[in-house]
Amino acid sequence: MQCKEVEVVLEREGFVPVPEAARAHLSGCSSCRSLIADLTDIVATAHLLPAEVEPPARVWTSLRSQLEAEGIIRSAATRSGWLNFSEFFRPRVWATAAVGLLIVAAAALQFQRPTAQPTEARAYENIYENTSLTLSNDEAHLPAMQLAGISGMDVSLRQNLDIVDKLLSIASSA
DSSP, X not given: OOHHHHHHHHHHHOSSSOOHHHHHHHTTOHHHHHHHHHHHHHHHHHHHSOSOOOOOHHHHHHHHHHHHHHTSSOOTTTOOSSOOGGGGGSHHHHHHHHHHHHHHHHXXXXXXXXXXXXXXXXXXXXXXXXXXXXXXXXXXXXXXXXXXXXXXXXXXXXXXXXXXXXXXXXXHHO
């Protein structure tokens, strides 16, 4: 085993306990032995540190003042109650109000009905009513009409196929 392979094995499996193949390499390699010793010292020192350290209050105070200076947050003194009229004059508020008015206007126009229908629309309604009346009267004869249509289509299909066959035989003989 070589030094690079020892590093890969240590990354995958850890160094407590050191795998048998890595132990054989460590017995002859001082560089890898010092690596194991360094890693062991780092882990031991890390266990001595507390899990979480609370920063001093001055850190939070300076952080808050820096964020307020950059305009990222606002202090409680600059807010005036729950209603701040200066917020109504921002461009985003105006854009939102304009979009809302457009939606209301579109809805009002959508629901507005014309007072009189054009004569062309009435003519189409009459055609529709006449057609639906004719179809409902012819519904009793529908099975017979379907059978006649199928047999007529079958005859037409056979005639068309004969024409195609003749054209193919003429084209192949030429």
